Amino acid sequence: MCGNHSAVPNSTPARRAVLGAFGASLVAGLSACAAPESTAPETTTPELSPASASASPEVPGPNGALSVGGEVPPSYSAAPTPTPTATKRIRRTFIPDYQLPPIVGGLAPVITKIETKHPVVFLTIDDGNIKTPESVRLMTDYDYPASLFLTRDTIADNPAFFNAFKAQGSLVENHTVTHNINMVRQWGYQQQLNDIVGMQDYAFQHYGRRPTLFRPPGGAYSNVMRQAVAAAGMKAIITWEAKANAGKMDYQVGNSLRPGDIVLMHFRAEFAADFAAFRAAQLAAGLEVVLLEDFLGVA
Numbered sequence: 001m002c003g004n005h006s007a008v009p010n011s012t013p014a015r016r017a018v019l020g021a022f023g024a025s026l027v028a029g030l031s032a033c034a035a036p037e038s039t040a041p042e043t044t045t046p047e048l049s050p051a052s053a054s055a056s057p058e059v060p061g062p063n064g065a066l067s068v069g070g071e072v073p074p075s076y077s078a079a080p081t082p083t084p085t086a087t088k089r090i091r092r093t094f095i096p097d098y099q100l101p102p103i104v105g106g107l108a109p110v111i112t113k114i115e116t117k118h119p120v121v122f123l124t125i126d127d128g129n130i131k132t133p134e135s136v137r138l139m140t141d142y143d144y145p146a147s148l149f150l151t152r153d154t155i156a157d158n159p160a161f162f163n164a165f166k167a168q169g170s171l172v173e174n175h176t177v178t179h180n181i182n183m184v185r186q187w188g189y190q191q192q193l194n195d196i197v198g199m200q201d202y203a204f205q206h207y208g209r210r211p212t213l214f215r216p217p218g219g220a221y222s223n224v225m226r227q228a229v230a231a232a233g234m235k236a237i238i239t240w241e242a243k244a245n246a247g248k249m250d251y252q253v254g255n256s257l258r259p260g261d262i263v264l265m266h267f268r269a270e271f272a273a274d275f276a277a278f279r280a281a282q283l284a285a286g287l288e289v290v291l292l293e294d295f296l297g298v299a
């Protein structure tokens, strides 16, 4: 529904920045046993912390697909030996093999999928309507960094809620002030720009960073919108080809996650079920969850 755009990236030399990367290689293995059940709230044991989870004996078969982070540190048992890194996840490091297309002719590029040879996947979570401690806990316990495309009007009742995600490694991005899914058709340039800039200012005010990425409400975009996004100081419009919705994965292409996929999720009541669906797909595909902004160099 988002359509493909011609803003196809050229493969280019690796960016200089080495990514601290991400994904919960370790955790993936550690807490794999908890994921499938996360549909049922709080079924996980209280000690599902990254550290203690490694000691969990019951690693289910299907989730073994942990393609990365071969070296899992010794299980964090009750041994008296101090283990300073016990609670720290081991994240893989990737040197990005993709370069964000530049703004050309005042138009921000539109990115639907990242062309990469790395086993990475990008999680994006939209809107912000439903704010549950459980969503914070899941994102923290599993150490999944995500791009949060938040809408001012849906977070204004409690913007501080999202600080926990910031602390956990995610970034707040721009999903407009009002979430008018018809803005592309109904509004001209200036009105679109106002709705976009308003969220830039709001995000900066509450989270101390100006978003670099934009997601159109509903996914529809136009050249007028691309122009407004660039004028607002952002680097790209981000759409998707896969989403976690109603507790299952939906793919616009194929039937599994591919390296470089951008996955759409929402802050909804079914967050845990969607998260579990995403996680199962991510593990099955052997992909690491990496922060999109890091990979694009726009963090």
Ligand SMILES: [Zn+2]
Pocket: 126, 127, 175, 179, 216, 217, 218
């Ligand atoms: Zn939305």
